[in-house]
Amino acid sequence: MLSPVVAGVDGSAESLAAAAWAAREAGRRDRPLHLVHAWDRHPRRQEREIADAARRHLARRAVRRAEERVRAECPDVRLTDEQPAGPAVDALVKAADQADVMVLGSRGLSGFTGFLVGSVALGVVARATRPVVLVRAGEEAADEHLPAGDGSASTDTGHRDVVLAIDVGDPCDEVVEFAFEAARLRHARLRAVHAWHTAAGPLGLGSGDIGRVDDPERGEEWLGFLQAVLQVWRDKYPDVEVLATVVEERPTTALVRAATGASLLVVGHRLAERPVGPRTGPVTHAALQHVGCPVAVVPHR
Template identity: 80%
Template sequence: MLSPVVVGVDGSAESLAAAAWAAREAERRERPLRLVHAWEGHPRPGEREIAHAARRHLALRALRQARDRVRAECPRLRPVDEQTEGPAVPVLLKAAGEADVTVLGSRGLSGFTGFLVGSVALGVVARATCPVVLVRADEEAADEHLPAGDGGASTETGYRDVVLAVDVHDVRDEVVEYAFEAARLRGARLRAVHAWQAAGLVGAGPGPGPGGIGPVQDAWQGEEWLDLLQAALRMWRDKYPDVDVLSTVVEDRPTTALVRASTGASLLVVGHRLAERPLGPRTGPVTHAAIHHVTCPVAVVPHL
């Protein structure tokens, strides 16, 4: 049986947008869709039975609303739903362990660029062993597509770019493959972005060349970064010959470059190293900034 696209639902606008995006992704990937809702089924100390029943009613309503949204988005899709007793993060992580992709909602900041990412989403992103996609509350199907000829929104036009964040010093196959496959499924262009900073700037990384020790001071060295990026992607371009790839190097901080590059994209793909840290699992600075500040859905792909 094919592993499903899993989406966490709780009745919020964020989770309904996530359910709609997950439904479209399930159709693109030709996989089943599974709706998961976590609720504390056991009455708390001193909690009356009527309150317990109310919590169960809210769980059923959240799943019903998600099913209705999926049906409106993808009428032919028949999702399977699941309500599980327990804290949300462990429940969703268990479901993610059986998933092809897990999708969660994240609120867009009205009037600003970015996400309000709650503890549940961050907890799942930090620990999940499958890709996790974060979707804003106001995400619409048309947002994935290029505008129509008159400039209006459309779902009949081609897809916007899929953007891939690449560190040429640490290229991870899982992350690159996910991005190429996402672009293939959409018939979209893949824009691979590597950011570098000139030597002497705070946070500057090593330069190109043998041993990665050459200082990046002249504009021409941007061409060397581009050569490294293209070399890192060559195998994947051969494997996905139908995917149009635009390789881009940017002299800027990685977080700033990704926010700019993802503006107007259908999806941003970033990597996340699965490793225990002193304060427990957490995302790295670039991934953390990406999931808080970009305006399109963000796919966080784990790797070792």
């Protein structure tokens, strides 16, 4: 049985956007879509029966709203759901670890593009062993596509670029492969970005030129490294157009800039042997907070 694309839903606008994005992704991957709403039991035993009945009712209503949104956008998707009891992070991590991809919503920052990432989403990202995609409220199908000739939103045009943040000094196969596959599924161009900052050393972000490099020789060297890392994946995915970019800039700044106008940003997250709290690295954290497009966080060891 194929592992599903899983969407965590809670009835909010951001979770409905996540469910719709997950449905489109399920269609691209030819996978079923599984909706999960996790609810906590009431802590007081004497009040638990009535309170839990109310929470189960709210859970079913949240799932129904998500199902309606999914059916309206992707009527042919194979759809299942569940409403497990228990701490939300634990339930969603369990569901994520059985998923092809987990999709969660994040609230858009008022007046900004970007995310206000809650503790549940951060907890899942920190602990999940499968890729987690965060989708902001208001994300629509047309946002993944290039504008029409007159500048209007359209779903009939090609997909916007998939952007890969890559650390040339320590490239991770899981992260690179996810990005290439995402580009292939969308028939989109892949932009692989590597950035380094002189004070901090190399860190990963990527287009076939060198941008904003004050030291041309070092820039050529990093671009050569990046091209070498990408070559094996170009051979594996010959239909994916790849642009490799090297920038001398703080990785967090370069990442936000590179993801502007993208359909998806792909970043890595190194799994800790013993995770303590919902922690992510600085580059991933910057992506989750400030990038406007959906962000795929791919775990690796």
